[in-house]
Amino acid sequence: MKLLFEGKGWQIQEEDVEGGGDFVLFAPNGQTYCAVLKASTEGRSDRVVPLFAQALLEVRARSRRERRRPAAVLIWVGDASTALVKKLVQFHREHGEGEALAILSDVPLYVDFPGLEHVADERPRTARRSSHSAPPPLVFSDLAQWMLKLLLAADIGRDDLINAREKSYATATDLAREAGVSVMSATRLINALKEENFIAAGPSLRLVQRHKLAQRWKAAYVKPAVSVPMKFLAPGVPEEQQLRKLLKREDATLGQFTAARTLGVGHVHGAITTLWVQDLAAAEGWRGLRVAQSGERPDLVLRQHPYPQSLLRGRVLHDGLWVSDIIQTWLDVSSDPSRGAEQAAELEHGILANVIGDRA
Known part of the structure; x- marks a missing residue:
């Protein structure tokens, strides 16, 4: 245009x-x-x-x-x-x-x-x-990832794992309207997916070769997000209570291993809680927290998400807490050096097997 x-x-x-x-x-x-x-x-x-x-x-x-x-x-x-x-x-x-x-x-x-x-x-x-000699490249931008979530949501099978309706889309225009993005943004994504044979021919936009697509998608998360280890300040107050108070903020989202456990699909236990925030510098100054000193085991880690639109649009409210959606959780843990590959594999063979895993 x-x-x-x-x-x-x-x-x-x-x-x-x-x-x-x-x-x-x-x-x-x-x-x-x-x-x-x-x-x-x-x-x-x-x-x-x-x-x-x-x-x-x-x-x-x-x-x-x-x-x-x-x-x-x-x-x-x-x-x-x-x-x-x-x-x-x-x-x-x-x-x-x-x-x-x-x-x-x-x-x-x-x-x-x-x-x-x-x-x-x-x-x-x-x-x-x-x-036509230069097809659009498949780029996993922030909003492109949100649209991919919408295309996959119908196969998750549980509406409490992602904030997306279980529906199919006939055209890029339909997808754009549901995603709240421009038609050209949706069209670029669909054209790129078709060029690499990730879209099947048919009356609706259906993703295929999902395991291959998933490996490409995870590669966008190789670089770790910027993070700051934090300690709670209130002595004698249970950490869970202090955490729930923080998660009442609109700009805080429970992520990674703790998100997986909260969604009922966790496999790794004992990991430090991750909170995704929109502004890491501002979050460091939140009341009730201080930056952990060298050698201290942090109570939680604040991280600024590299793809905030995909995170915030897909997250779900679980027992009054904002939690990253199941696909975002899988992506975020996939590159974690502790036991991320293990948790990601568990999701791919389990709840996400028909979505992006070995049965997709």
């Missing part, structure tokens, strides 16, 4: 996908467009045309609600044939109400925007071929 608008004087503002719609487009002439973006990784007309029709209905409703005219529809198709583009254009002519239209792939395929109509004609034919 940036290829179409950037450098042409347009500005793009992404909006909350849960609020209805995706973008606001600001034209160089001062005109403001509310735009809905839909994406499909497959170029099948029986899927793309209904998706296009849905986009038309959504953008009309949104433009009337916000009293912002005109409206625009952007549709991204991973593998769009000339016949499909013609079908979409014809559908727009017959059922559209003057909405601006852009059909995109790795490059613009058809553009009907004031001041941008020439872009489609300027595109060299070699551009589309060369764009």
